[in-house]
Amino acid sequence: MSGDNIKETGRGTSERGAATRVALLDAARDVFITQGFAEAGVTEVVQRAGASVGSLYHHFSGKADLYRALFDEFQDRQAQRTKTAVQDARAEGETEPMKLFLAGARAYLDGCVQERDLAALFLRGDGPPGFEVVIRERLRTWARRNASLFEHEDALVVVITGALAAVVQELTLSADLDAARLMADQALGIIGRIRNL
Secondary structure (H helix, E strand, O other), X not given: OHHHHHHHHHHHHHHHHHHHHHHHHHHHHHHHHHHOOOOOOHHHHHXXXXXXXXXXXXXXXXXXXXXXXXXXXXXXXXXXXXXXXXXXXXXXXXXXXXXXXXXXXXXHHHHHHHOHHHHHHHHOOOOOOOXXXXXHHHHHHHXXXXXXXXXXXXXXXXXXXXXXHHHHHHHHHOOOHHHHHHHXXXXXXXXXXXXXX
16 A cells, blocks of 8 residues: 555656646746847746746756757657658658658648747747757758658758758748748749759
């Protein structure tokens, strides 16, 4: 019986820990979006989360680690969106690599619109020192994933991945979302015709 109590207490502790981690990330997202990374303070994040400074340092090594965790989780959601879109296109019988790429690209862009404030946070350049290296490495990883659709067409992969990265930036940072969406649709149309040029 006492073993059951320990198990329940342990589960309660881990659930509380997970809830605290989520609260800290939610608070950090809000603070970083409104103030920028450089101006954001750990104290404000902790207060907004209803947590302690000790709990922040239990889950994260500091402000930069919070930022990186937000980025990683956003990219995980984006990867899932694109993977699902490509799987759905394949399930509908699509096999042409460019059309599969465009299905994933549209899902990625939709995710940037759905989480526009967060996506913009990562593109403004106000991240922790060295974050630009993380962004470049993520872009290279993305290009390698795209390369799996296009066998032995490395130049094509570089061109379409670079073009899509520029579309992401315009769509995310534009003051006029409707105009940016139109531009994104037009850009995807051009990307889709690249092989025929």
